[in-house]
Amino acid sequence: MSDKSRLFIASCIALVVTSMTFAIRARLETVFGPEGVGLSLEQIGYAFTPAFWGFTLAMIIGGPLVDTLGIKRITQFAFFSHLIGVVLTLFATNLTTLFTATLFIGIGNGMVEAALNPMVASLYPEQKTKMLNRFHVWFPGGIVIGAFLGYIIMDVMNLNWQVMVATLFIPLLLYGYLFTGQKFPRTERVEMGVSNSRMWKSIFTPLFLFMGFCMLLTAATELGTNQRIESLLSSSGVVPLLVLAFINGIMAIGRAFAGPIAHRLKPSGMLLFSAIFSFLGLWAFTQFSGSMTFVAAGIFAIGITFFWPTMISFIAENIPESGALGLAVIGGLGMLSVSIVLPIMGYILDGATGIDALKLISILPGVLILLFAGLYYHMHKRKQFAK
DSSP: OOOHHHHHHHHHHHHHHHHHHHHHHHHHHHHHHHTOOOOOOOHHHHHHHHHHHHHHHHHHHHHHHHHHHHHHHHHHHHHHHHHHHHHHHHHHOOOHHHHHHHHHHHHHHHHHHHHHHEEEEEEHHHHHHHHHHHHTTHHHHHHHHHHHHHHHIIIIOOOOOOHHHHTTHHHHHHHHHTTTTTOHHHHHHHHOOOHHHHHHHHTHHHHHHHHHHHHHHHHEEEEEEEEHHHHHHTSSSHHHHHHHHHHHHHHHHHHTTHHHHHHHHHHHHHHHHHHHHHHHHHHHHHHHHGGHHHHHHHHHHHHHHTTTOOOOHHHHHOOOHHHHHHHHHHHHHHHHHHHHHHHHHHHHHHOOOOOHHHHHHTTTHHHHHHHHHHHHHHHHHHHHHHH
16 A cells, blocks of 8 residues: 555544544434433533534644644644543533533544645645545545444444444544554645745635635534434434434545536536535425435435535635645634534524424525525636636
8 A cells, every 4th residue: 555545544534533423422412411411402512512613723723733743743633632532522421521522522623624634635736626525525424434333332232322432442543553654745835835924815815705604604504404413303203313324325425426526517516506405405304204304315415415525625726825724724614613503503402393493504505505606607707717
C-alpha cells in the first residue's frame, strides 16, 4: 500500500469514528431522556451541543494551525481528544458528565475535519470534488455502522449501552495505527505560497460570506434532522435508528459515485439539486407513516447526500487561497448552526409533535432553493464571462 493510499484510508477511518459518534449519540437520547436518566429533550439538546460548537471551535482553531503545526500534529490531537471523549462517555451519568464527554468528542471530530479535509485536497489537487465526496462517503457510512451496532447491541441483544459506546475503540485504534510513521503532505495553501494576510482576506469576500451563510442552513437541515431522528420519527411506526441507517446508506452510495454527477452538474448545480430534494423529503416525512416513511427517507437522503462535501469542495475549488482556514471556517459554521438548532428542536419537541417540528425544519431547504438558484446563475454567468 502506498503512503498516499494509506493516508487516505486512515483519513476515512478517522471520519468513521466521527460519524459513529453521531449515530451512537442519537441512540443515547433514549438512554438519558425522560424515560431513562430523566433529562428533558431540551436538556438533552444542551448536553449534545458541545459535539457541534466544540467541533466548530476545534475547526476554527485547528484550521490555521494546520498550516503552521502541520497536518500530523493536528491529527494526533484529534486521536487523543477522541480517546478521552469515548472514555468519559462510558462513565457519563448526568447532564454535566454527558456534556463534558460530548465536548471532547466534538473537539476530536473538529480536529479530524480541520486536518483531513485539506490533506485530501492536497493529496488529490486535480480531483478535489470527487475525492472529498469519496472521503465523506465515510460520514454516512460510519452513521450506518453506528446505527446498526446500536440497534443490534441494545434492541436485539439487550446489552448495556456502554457496550455500544465501547465499539468506538475499534476504528479509533485502527486509524491511530495507520497514521503512525507516515509522512504527511503540506497543505495546498502552503504549497501555493499564499500569504497569511491574503488567506485571511479571502474569507471575507462576498462569495465566501454567502457560502458561510448557506452552510448554516445546509448543516442544520442534514445534521439537525439526523441527530434528533429518534424524537422526530417517534410516532412514525418504524424504528427511527433503522431509518437513520437507511438514509446514510443511500448517502454513502451517492458520495461514492459523486464523480460523474459533479462533472455534469458542477458544485453549484449539485447544491441546488440537493436543496430541492431535501425540501421534498422533509415534507414527505410529514405526510407518510409506517413503511412509507422509508420512501420519504429516500427522498431526503438524495437531497442531503452532497451538501457537506460539495460545500467544502466549492470553497477548495473557487477560493483555494483560503487554504485550511477556509475549509475549517465553512465546516465550523455548519457545526455551529447545529449546536444552535438542537436545543431549539428539543424545545419544540417537548411541546409539539415530530411532524410539527419537521414542517418547521423544511423552511430551511426552502430558503436554500432560492439561494442556490442564485448561486447557480452567478457561477454560470461568471464562467461565460471568463470565456
